Amino acid sequence: MFEKQYDVAVIGSGPGGLAAAIAAKEAGAQDVVVIERDVELGGILLQCIHNGFGSVIFKEDLTGPEYAYRFIDQAREVGVEAMMDTFVLDLTPHREIYAINKRDGMVKINARAVVLAMGCRERPRGALAIPGFRPAGIYTAGTAQRLVNIEGYMPGERFVILGSGDIGMIMARRLTFEGAKVERMLEILPYISGLKRNYVQCVLDYNIPLQLQRTVIDIKGRNRVEAVVSAQVDEHWQPIPGTEETIPCDTLLLSVGLIPENELSKKAGVELNPLTGGPYVDDTMQTNVPGIFAAGNVVHVYDLVDWVTKAGLLAGRHAGEYATQRRTESDRKLRVVAGDNVHHVIPEVLDPSDLEREPLELQFRVRRPVEAPVWVKVEADGELVKRKTERYVRPSEMIMVKLSPKDYDKVAGAKKLSVRVEEKG
Amino acid sequence: MAEETTKLICITCPVGCELTVTHEGKKVLKVEGNQCKLGIEYAKQEISEPRRMIITTVRVKGGFHPLVPVRSAEPVPKEKIFPILKELRKVELEAPIEMHQVVLENALGTGVDVVTSRSLPAS
Structure with a gap:
């Protein structure tokens, strides 16, 4: 098996991972590698083609790919190594990473410090317990975003979007731009859950019918979605009988929250906080496993990418210092x-x-x-x-x-x- | 012309200040609720001629991906959005593509260029 030693190995090349890799290098780590399962660096930012990124860090209004490229370019300049199209299978508490790719087959990476930067996942349909068959035409909003913005497929023509998170609102506008009709946006809470500016420029601007305190209680259609049934909910989120409405559509998008992605963290014995779904971290972004740090949405889901970058810079700097043994462990721990x-x-x-x-x-x-x-x-x-x-x-x-x-x-x-x-x- | 007030949400940054704008027709007299100067600029623009960014994709021949994302270099008047999107649908670029390569110059006479927002190697 192909085996290699690094000072710092970063898992994931989204904004958290790129920032961590750059900061680790700048903190004196000699060899820093970023491992990415996709075929290119940048993570989810590459499919977030809308503007609105960078207001905190750059005082500029950038699109997702523009924001990503600032850090991709910087990572290359400072000499961060990239292993793309590489999937991490396992991580041990001793910071051994087992990964696989087409070029090298199985790879073992021994790292003095590891930064977890796997980001987050969208909450899927299964977690919502919506009854009905399993017809085609149900997607998470981010999956639809990837299909439309990167792969060039339209997942449907008439959409209902469940949830008023930012990705859902952004997709409502995007689908309208591509000629689709967004029949309804439904939010179970009494208020929108994304940013107010997205409500203005994605929902209000294009007259997307948004209904608060309503949810989907049934999905009609056996092979393909034919309609969804919505209902008003009470303060305990329970559907109120008699308020049902059948909305004809061919596609249902779910924009109902993001969950930190920590399957690998668990394998390494990293303790997770059930409230966030992310690892418990100290002020250096180190987890309970010495030498394993965590950066960005893998810890808790941020509102802005700029904050993810800042969290990545912090985790990366401390991972770099740990790897080069410039930080001595202290037992002064304040909860x-x-x-x-x-x-x-x-x-x-x-x-x-x-x-x-x-x-x-x-x-x-x-x-x-x-x-x-x-x-x-x-x-x-x-x-x-x-x-x-x-x-x-x-x-x-x-x-x-x-x-x-x-x-x-x-x-x-x-x-x-x-x-x-x-x-x- | 009579004085009127309009409620706006500033979209310049993620804070989303709720503005109360006092204006006479398109002339802004007073802006309240803004936390920074950008709110005043936004209110003036929104009352006189609302503008928005255009963000979409155009097709690519021989690229690493079949599409490349594009953006207007600046916001364009709202009513130009759909006509410009229609123009962009006709465009097909050839890979490799540079970051900020011009896709549509002076889009429909707005004085604003539409440019690519990433580089894209050939397949």
């Missing part, structure tokens, strides 16, 4: 926990001595929306460390709080750091 109206916080553990040197960012989502100003409070054993105001909070929008080295003294001796959200009186 970070979710308090009132906080769903989860990343990182889950931090080393206070890192905060002594540089600012650290806590990232979290709320459990419930509050459409009024709130305090976000970070407390160490109940003592206030930092607070900031948010004009509103919604589960669909990730919130960031920065701790600075000035906060070190308040955090240094604490056992537990907590983040909570409190309505302003």
Whole structure:
């Protein structure tokens, strides 16, 4: 078997993986490889041909491929190696990667540090328990996006889109551009789940009929989708009898959420947080397995690609430092926990001595929306460390709080750091 | 002309500020709710002549993929979107393709070029 040694091996070449590979190289790692199952680098960005990327990092409005190419070009310039069309089969806790490709057959890669950058997957139909037959014409929105934007196939003519996530809204416009009719967009929540600007420029602009608090309760058709039946739901998401509507269509797209992709992580013994579906990480983005780091949507699903890049840069830098043994393990571990109206916080553990040197960012989502100003409070054993105001909070929008080295003294001796959200009186 | 107010959501960045625009016809008098200057520019443009980006694909002969993504270099007037899409449907490029290669110059007299948004090697 073909065997090779690397300082850092990155699994996945989307925005998280590319950023991690570049940062690892810049942190002094000699040999850095990115392993990608597709035939080219860039990940899902290549099918996200719309604009709206890069406002944070570049202060520019780029399309997905343009954003990807900035990092693909940079990765080449700094000498990151790429193994494309290569599928990773297994990862061990000792950072051995078993992969397969047409050129080399089975490959074993031994890495001093590994960065998990597998991104996320779309929640499939099976997870939604919609009854009916299994006719052709049911796709996740991202699969349809790949078919339309890269492979040049139209999956149907008359669409119903379930879910108002960003990919669903973007696809509503895209399909309209290609001459299809989007008959309906249905959202089970009382509010849209994607960005407001996509509601304006993808839904409102093209008069896509959007209905809130409705879902699909049945799919008609045996060989091909012929119609879907929608119904209004109550506050517990239960269909209300008598509100059913049959919507003729030939295709149903699902845009109902993204789940971090961690099948490989599990094989390596990486512990996952059931709330996020991603690994528990510390402030260096290291998982519970020493030398295995995680970058981007594989940890928790971000709202913006710019944040994925930042997470990748952080994970990659620390993976590079780990591989070159410039970072010594510390046993100073401070737990970070979710308090009132906080769903989860990343990182889950931090080393206070890192905060002594540089600012650290806590990232979290709320459990419930509050459409009024709130305090976000970070407390160490109940003592206030930092607070900031948010004009509103919604589960669909990730919130960031920065701790600075000035906060070190308040955090240094604490056992537990907590983040909570409190309505302003 | 009478003063009126229009509610808009700024689409310039992902924040999505909810704007209240006071205007007389196409003349903007006041913008509220914006968190940055771009909101004012957006409101003025949206009230006088709404513009949007064109994002689609065109066919490629002999390419690594059968399509290449294209974008308008800048936003174009909204009512030009479907006519420009129709023009782009007639285009077939030949691989290899460079990033930002011009696909449609001065699309339908808008003064805006449509360009490719990635490079694409030959198959």
